[in-house]
Amino acid sequence: MSSEFGHLLRVGVFGQSHGKAIGVTIHGLPAGEAVDLEELGRFLDRRRPGGRGGLTTARKETDVPEFLSGLENGVTCGFPLCAVIQNSDQHSKDYSELADKPRPSHADYTAALKWGGYADMRGGGHFSGRLTAPLCVAGGIAKQILARKGVYVGAHLASVGEEEDERFPLHPTRELLESVGEKDFPVLNDEAGRRMQDLILKTRSELDSVGGTIECGAIGLPAGLGEPMFDGMENRLAAALFGIPGLKGVEFGSGFAGSRLRGSENNDAFAMEEGWVTALSNWAGGILGGITDGMPLIFRVAMKPTPSIAKAQKTVSLSQRADAELTIHGRHDPCIAQRAVPVVEAVAALVLLDTMLEGNHGTF
Amino acid sequence: MSSEFGHLLRVGVFGQSHGKAIGVTIHGLPAGEAVDLEELGRFLDRRRPGGRGGLTTARKETDVPEFLSGLENGVTCGFPLCAVIQNSDQHSKDYSELADKPRPSHADYTAALKWGGYADMRGGGHFSGRLTAPLCVAGGIAKQILARKGVYVGAHLASVGEEEDERFPLHPTRELLESVGEKDFPVLNDEAGRRMQDLILKTRSELDSVGGTIECGAIGLPAGLGEPMFDGMENRLAAALFGIPGLKGVEFGSGFAGSRLRGSENNDAFAMEEGWVTALSNWAGGILGGITDGMPLIFRVAMKPTPSIAKAQKTVSLSQRADAELTIHGRHDPCIAQRAVPVVEAVAALVLLDTMLEGNHGTF
């Protein structure tokens, strides 16, 4: 197994950063689902580099997917979908030194251990953040399908370094979820956003990078989705989310902060509201026992600082079996968390769609 | 799918808290592995309730597994293993009220949504922490097999509320990993442990509960284990760990703290040490690109405060469609994190064994 996830909806990513093309296959996509390619393009633009004032890498990606199968006349046709993005803007010479000197905190070293010299690690190979583009193609389609079912997924940059955005309110609206990610800088509080941007620029000027966190929410999910104990929503979401390069932590609801609380603080009291059961807080993140409870599904992920920094770093020469120094050239994002926001949405949407296709077969 | 996990090693948990028995099946366990039943018993004792001075529930569990298959004369025989623990000390009357009034932050409500009135939720049903006993039976066996391969797994209570233990050193020894969990109170720093115990007792006296975190480490793992992007070590460990009741967050290496750092702080420089490549820090937690890098594998999990607290809580009456108050009687742990320490080890050991059985098939 490898670069695939999902049960009834199987999503597989292929390609290397500097290979001929990257792409995605989706098996199990329902038929008759219109895909708005303009909307999909806007979604893909959200993770596109080349952006504003040095916040992201200057590398140009066009990222226009070509659909080889599964989509006819803009509508899914029930058969496996394959979308391909050609690679073009490649500077493989930038990476020649790295075959011998693994970049700290990249997969260069583990790739060498696992596949010997055979792994095509130019530009990060299959581990490159570029591979999140096809993931967003798949996730963007899933988002459109979910929206037609009244399920809305949205994420925002919750922190950069020590700078924090607000948290989602108890009941994020559809408009909030749909709009925050589409901002030039995807935060709830723009003032906090300015501080984050300043920090990113400062970090870049120091030839360094910085990490961040992303908060994602989903509303409109049917209650009762997810299976105990190892096929719950948390298990399935986490299993897929950790496929995002640089993602090192996942927490649901109050998560790690909840571990510092008392039960009386962290419990979500139930109440009747206009004849419906609701909860007065949502520290559970919409999931109890792995099963959706009808409250908004809320989780956060931790993105590590971009390991590629312009500062000189200590490494080793594998050929000479000796300590070495490495300076990474080329163009790199000083903060990958920012561009990972739509990727988190994409992965979440795919997992949620998969779970919804499976349905609540608690009774038959 | 449901209460199972694993690829080549498939672990499945069955049973309800107040049903006839609980148990575990393991498919794919290699043959010829001796199981030291005394050592297994000591491991199971670590999650056993009934402990010291009110720190854990007074409910008695004997938890002696009976092996129905797969283990002959104390040695695995290659065929599926089934171990059963009879249920005996049940007070189902304690739970009669709860069918109508779901306990906040328990799975009562989602179980009602999913399975209607059919779910056997006495004592928490299949969601009960009691189900971690068979998980520990399986994990205890995995730990013994791993140890024979030079792989050692150990965990400690890293925090209770705001009280924090030390972190594992850069290179935890086998002895450290094996001994910390076996302490009466599984912490590295006993002084910190006393503060944690005081906090647990205080919380209990306030009819409340408190959350905590657990840090787990594994050494001796071969490098090169794990597949990109969605079958990496992080994906597989997280997918299984979120099956532990009350677990709401998983982070590897520096995790969420790493998201606050600069790349120059969070990157792990490589260095040659006696002819071997090593890293001078381990913020990656021993995993790069989802693949083990030969450094200790380190992760932390967040456990929520026990949702069962003795304080009165707001809930609803499902039958009357009205707000209601609930006071939970019975015996409950004021802090489940403490008892979850061996459970985290168990799940980690099972995932690691599964991955090792799969091996590094990077080349063939």
Added chain:
Amino acid sequence: MSSEFGHLLRVGVFGQSHGKAIGVTIHGLPAGEAVDLEELGRFLDRRRPGGRGGLTTARKETDVPEFLSGLENGVTCGFPLCAVIQNSDQHSKDYSELADKPRPSHADYTAALKWGGYADMRGGGHFSGRLTAPLCVAGGIAKQILARKGVYVGAHLASVGEEEDERFPLHPTRELLESVGEKDFPVLNDEAGRRMQDLILKTRSELDSVGGTIECGAIGLPAGLGEPMFDGMENRLAAALFGIPGLKGVEFGSGFAGSRLRGSENNDAFAMEEGWVTALSNWAGGILGGITDGMPLIFRVAMKPTPSIAKAQKTVSLSQRADAELTIHGRHDPCIAQRAVPVVEAVAALVLLDTMLEGNHGTF
């Protein structure tokens, strides 16, 4: 992976013939399904040995399943079901010689190759036909659930040696499917059945055994079940059916006979009948492109002759690395095909239930 199958409904078999117990787990069973234990008992009796006039082995099996979980007050409770059958009537001494001299066409030799001396192969170990008892427990439950949905599964002995029963008619009725398997000798044509029985008795008197085929049908299935190309009904049924010990062939509809026909003979013409599309023949066995077409699902399986025969046979002594002769003592069925009839129904019912739980998610 190993002794498990299924997607949303996962069925796992455990146990060795002469171990403490055998059993089955089912994950993903819907809640609220009543299980008629008397009906289940009658179903289990159909594969029970000890029967009529030497047709089956005299070994006594009581095969009364004990439900450890998942079934409360006779109704499924949504959680994993575990049913256990204790082993009792064991004559392990009968098998002492076999550890050294593998029985021809048994799994003794391959078990020795795979698990060394560790495999518990007493009585055939996990490969014994006895393991079909828990499979029938699971399948008997599935049959009851399916029947409530209007889906009926039934099988008959289609041939023993050269003696052949009739084939199912184009549209087998519910009554036919339910009644044929319950006959003392499960055939459509009792005259053919008598010839088969004579052949079995003759074979036994010659210290030999004989093979047979089983035809299985299912009616009432929704159309549109099954996924292309590798998750179709044929793929899923075959994958599970080959788990039945001694089963060496599976064919759907006209199967191997169809390979001898012309297209004009083997094609199933469509026709309108009272406003519904139907087919005038069913050489496809109710499956086109892996997907159910609304016609009865029909398949046949080939069961090899019981490998345990009373005649002396050539084998080898593994310890002496020399040719050897072996005479198998003990009690064995001269024709396992007869007892496999309910087992085929059981496996088919489980696969069909799994597929129905998955549903037709062609559109969403």
Added chain:
Amino acid sequence: MSSEFGHLLRVGVFGQSHGKAIGVTIHGLPAGEAVDLEELGRFLDRRRPGGRGGLTTARKETDVPEFLSGLENGVTCGFPLCAVIQNSDQHSKDYSELADKPRPSHADYTAALKWGGYADMRGGGHFSGRLTAPLCVAGGIAKQILARKGVYVGAHLASVGEEEDERFPLHPTRELLESVGEKDFPVLNDEAGRRMQDLILKTRSELDSVGGTIECGAIGLPAGLGEPMFDGMENRLAAALFGIPGLKGVEFGSGFAGSRLRGSENNDAFAMEEGWVTALSNWAGGILGGITDGMPLIFRVAMKPTPSIAKAQKTVSLSQRADAELTIHGRHDPCIAQRAVPVVEAVAALVLLDTMLEGNHGTF
């Protein structure tokens, strides 16, 4: 789930007959495996239509795969492989009538039931035999890898209608397995082959088609591969083989013929030969208890007659809910069995490679 199979090696097929392209992804392929593209091309040519004297359809397929990922400089690089074959020679107008009048014994009708009008069924859509081309790309690579490990897979046309080829000898040689499939007409006995060809031409002249069977063998497999009960070699091979369009039966070793035999005839006696255990016959087809026994692996599959025949056929008009007549135009193979020979090899090679990657983890 859907058009994918495999455990550690996951093979997924995508594309529609008249869509933009068809292709295959392989996840889990080991790195460092050279792919001889000329040899692969010769293998692909074996299933290519356009052949000799009316035996196969005149439709031209070039079937030159383009490798988008996973293969760099002719060597696998450890990352997911994606190969694409562009579609070009399409006559979609030929199929306009068929949307309303489902072709008997095609998937037209079940596709309409499952995906409504959304399925892109031009040219048979995803169910077209054309989809076996990418399967052969994957299988051809697997065959090359296996050959380097000393495992050889080969198949021949075992029968067409009533005309039968010889069977493989007890110990097929590497040369036999490699050469028979490469013949213009892939049979062991060329005289039988001429009779088969005459039959195919005669059938075609009668505007009809005819079915056939294929026998496949593999030598050099390690003993001990395969897991009980539902992950054995038979389960895994059958699950994948039924993905081949038109395949309706699978039997191992003596299969259905074995069901007519006595145990004394069908049992494979063991014997010592130059210090090694061997069997004097191979009615088991190299598999006992689902596990390879070191003898050649032998199985046969049944291919139905091409459902597309030039004769007028009865069907229905879905729009008019009335009986209708249909005459299928276009170019079709009078016997698909002939072209399926390399496809069977391809699927078998992929399953065997998957199983070999998994290895024999009977002991650890």
